[in-house]
């Protein structure tokens with residue numbers, strides 16, 4: 001019995017060690033040449049975005065792909081020092097036209113969480129990229145595409161069955177269109193419940209991306225959860241680095 005307890009304790013220590021390291025994850029949305037101050041949580045100019053990427057690299061940050069983090073949580077590799085993941089929510093066209101070439105220029109990586117019912121849609125405040133453009137980004141190895149649900153649903157207002165539909169259908173559509181595994185989900189508005197995390201874990205997702213401290217007290221035992229820092233368009237590169245250093 002004592003031997004078994006020691007073994008169990010050793011396994012817990014090992015698992016904690018494997019999962020302990022987490023990258024700093026930045027959250028962007030649209031890239032726009034001009035925007036009103038009140039929309040700074042959704043927009044940044046191409047110039048400022050490029051400045052953020054260049055400064056992170058100059059300051060020794062490693063902009064890694066989500067795959068590297070998933071390999072790390074599966075125990076396949078160490079997480080590089082000062083790892084940062086760049087994410088974009090909603091799947092805006094500017095992620096393809098502007099962010100993708102900038103990340104390529106700097107040898108960096110990015111991840112976009114798409115709302116599957118809006119892929120290719122121009123009938124919204126900002127246009128969205130198409131599946132063809134998504135496939136081009138994925139095939140480049142620079143961008144990863146994961147789920148932001150089918151309809152950008154507020155999971156706090158949905159039943160377990162409705163959440164299952166949103167997370168499973170979006171996963172299926174992404175995998176069918178892009179030929180990649182979709183095992184990461186970003187909660188729309190950062191909102192989720194314990195029931196949602198259970199359904200997400202049961203639906204084949206390994207990681208749930210959060211937004212700041214939203215739902216910070218929610219139990220997420222069913223799936224690994226990763227906190228993200230929202231980058232506002234009026235933040236300088238120094239602001240972004242100091243946000244990372246202060247842990248948000």
Ligand SMILES: [Zn+2]
Nearest residue numbers: 089090188189
């Ligand atoms: Zn969103």
